[in-house]
Amino acid sequence: MIKKLKKYLDFRYLSLLRDLIRKGQYNLTTTTEELENHPLITTTFYFDGDVLNIFYLKNEEFLIEDFPAKLQEHQSKLKQKIETMDVFADHITGFIGVLSMLASFLTPTGDNSLMQLGVTGAFIAIGLFFKKYIFRFLIAIFRFGAKMYYRKSGEKKTETT
Amino acid sequence: MFKRNKTSDAQIKKQQNTFGKILDDLTTLEINTIIKKGMSATEPPERIEETVKGLLDRYKNRIDLIFYNNSEFNIPEDVCIQDDFSIQAFHKDLLIIKEMIDEEGKHGNRLDETDYIRLLRMLAFCDFIWARSDQTDDDIKIDFPENTTLYHVSLNDISKLKIDICMRDRVKINRYYDLGDERVVMQTRFGIDGDVVTRIEEGFSNKPKKLVIDIHDEQTNLSVSYWKSLIDIAKGIIVRD
Numbered sequence: 499m500i501k502k503l504k505k506y507l508d509f510r511y512l513s514l515l516r517d518l519i520r521k522g523q524y525n526l527t528t529t530t531e532e533l534e535n536h537p538l539i540t541t542t543f544y545f546d547g548d549v550l551n552i553f554y555l556k557n558e559e560f561l562i563e564d565f566p567a568k569l570q571e572h573q574s575k576l577k578q579k580i581e582t583m584d585v586f587a588d589h590i591t592g593f594i595g596v597l598s599m600l601a602s603f604l605t606p607t608g609d610n611s612l613m614q615l616g617v618t619g620a621f622i623a624i625g626l627f628f629k630k631y632i633f634r635f636l637i638a639i640f641r642f643g644a645k646m647y648y649r650k651s652g653e654k655k656t657e658t659t
Numbered sequence: 660m661f662k663r664n665k666t667s668d669a670q671i672k673k674q675q676n677t678f679g680k681i682l683d684d685l686t687t688l689e690i691n692t693i694i695k696k697g698m699s700a701t702e703p704p705e706r707i708e709e710t711v712k713g714l715l716d717r718y719k720n721r722i723d724l725i726f727y728n729n730s731e732f733n734i735p736e737d738v739c740i741q742d743d744f745s746i747q748a749f750h751k752d753l754l755i756i757k758e759m760i761d762e763e764g765k766h767g768n769r770l771d772e773t774d775y776i777r778l779l780r781m782l783a784f785c786d787f788i789w790a791r792s793d794q795t796d797d798d799i800k801i802d803f804p805e806n807t808t809l810y811h812v813s814l815n816d817i818s819k820l821k822i823d824i825c826m827r828d829r830v831k832i833n834r835y836y837d838l839g840d841e842r843v844v845m846q847t848r849f850g851i852d853g854d855v856v857t858r859i860e861e862g863f864s865n866k867p868k869k870l871v872i873d874i875h876d877e878q879t880n881l882s883v884s885y886w887k888s889l890i891d892i893a894k895g896i897i898v899r900d
Contacts, residue, residue, distance in 0.1 A: 521830075522826045522827070522829060522830035522833070523830055523833060523834075539874075541878065542837055543882075543885060544830055544834060545684075545826075545827075545830055545889075546684030546685055546687075546830075546889075547684075547685055547687075547688045547882065547885065547886035547889050548688060548689045548690070548691075548834070548882075549689075549690045549691070549878055549881075549882040549885070550690075550691045550692075550693070550834070550837055550838070551690070551691070551692040551693070551874065551875065551878055552692075552693050552694075552695050552837075552841075553692070553693070553694045553695065553871060553874075554694075554695050555694060555695065555696050560694075560868060560870065560871070562870065562874075563870055569874070573874075573877060573881075576878075576881055577881065580881060580884050580885050580888060583885065583888035583889075583892070584884070584887075584888050584891075
């Protein structure tokens with residue numbers, strides 16, 4: 499579970515989100531080496547949810563028909579990206595909430611949006627910079643909590659038996 | 660100090676406005692499938708200036724091709740030959756061409772439907788740029804020459820231009836570039852009220868390809884989950900408590 503979460507939180511897997519933020523769109527093109535890296539299919543996700551599929555023809559034939567494995571790979575890559583987004587979306591509510599709370603707590607005037615944005619940005623930057631250590635720290639807390647819980651429940655068990 | 664606050668307030672208002680428009684965009688979902696003949700496999704241009712110029716060049720070439728293949732339509736001599744190439748001039752030409760084609764259509768001389776749809780797409784692009792050039796804050800402005808909008812400027816000296824454009828409009832132009840003058844064979848559109856419309860091009864429906872239909876179907880399912888994630892992220896950003 500933790501490994502899976504760690505994998506999803508790894509920014510290499512967040513290319514879809516990164517491109518959406520930076521460029522407003524994300525392109526995934528699958529090519530084939532057999533045809534000198536000719537594209538077979540392109541899928542573009544836009545920031546407003548729209549999607550564009552492009553199929554390439556060669557001599558009036560759909561190239562993708564001859565490469566079913568490539569198509570499978572293309573689709574599974576897209577699924578993986580969207581799953582990553584789902585996990586991110588699940589966590590963002592709490593994440594943004596905590597950051598906003600900290601920002602409004604630390605800024606002298608609660609309604610100063612620019613200041614709030616700056617502090618929030620600083621927290622995100624710190625979070626990204628120390629993400630490895632923060633993650634380890636969180637895991638340590640989680641382990642400690644789990645250990646205490648099992649010790650307690652173990653004690654209870656011995657009491658009842 | 661006062662001036663800075665005023666500017667930042669205006670910027671925040673503009674950002675809120677843009678964010679509101681983005682949320683508006685999220686109320687519909689569109690999945691298009693297009694088939695492309697041949698492919699140079701080159702990367703799309705990075706600069707928006709090159710994208711606009713490239714798109715207009717493609718549109719112009721397509722207009723030439725349409726009239727080359729349909730010699731029965733007599734294109735007016737002064738149309739699409741301007742050396743000074745601006746979207747405004749192209750828009751004017753397109754309106755003349757459309758009027759002529761509509762007039763010919765009344766006499767039974769009809770243009771191929773795919774080409775007619777392409778023409779309408781070109782008009783939609785010009786209309787979009789025109790709507791953004793009404794001298795308001797939302798304009799797509801250009802650094803050189805001063806206070807010129809994208810609609811009016813000549814695109815011949817594109818290397819000297821620097822277009823000031825928000826991310827939302829940039830993506831819209833990129834989308835027009837991606838669609839280009841290609842043939843859209845399938846389109847599925849979801850509305851926030853639950854309406855779902857799937858359009859299949861007549862030519863494709865006569866000779867359908869199961870693989871294309873299957874992938875379009877699969878991509879539609881993927882798009883819905885992608886859209887749901889976007890909504891969840893937007894919700895996460897807005898709802899703080």
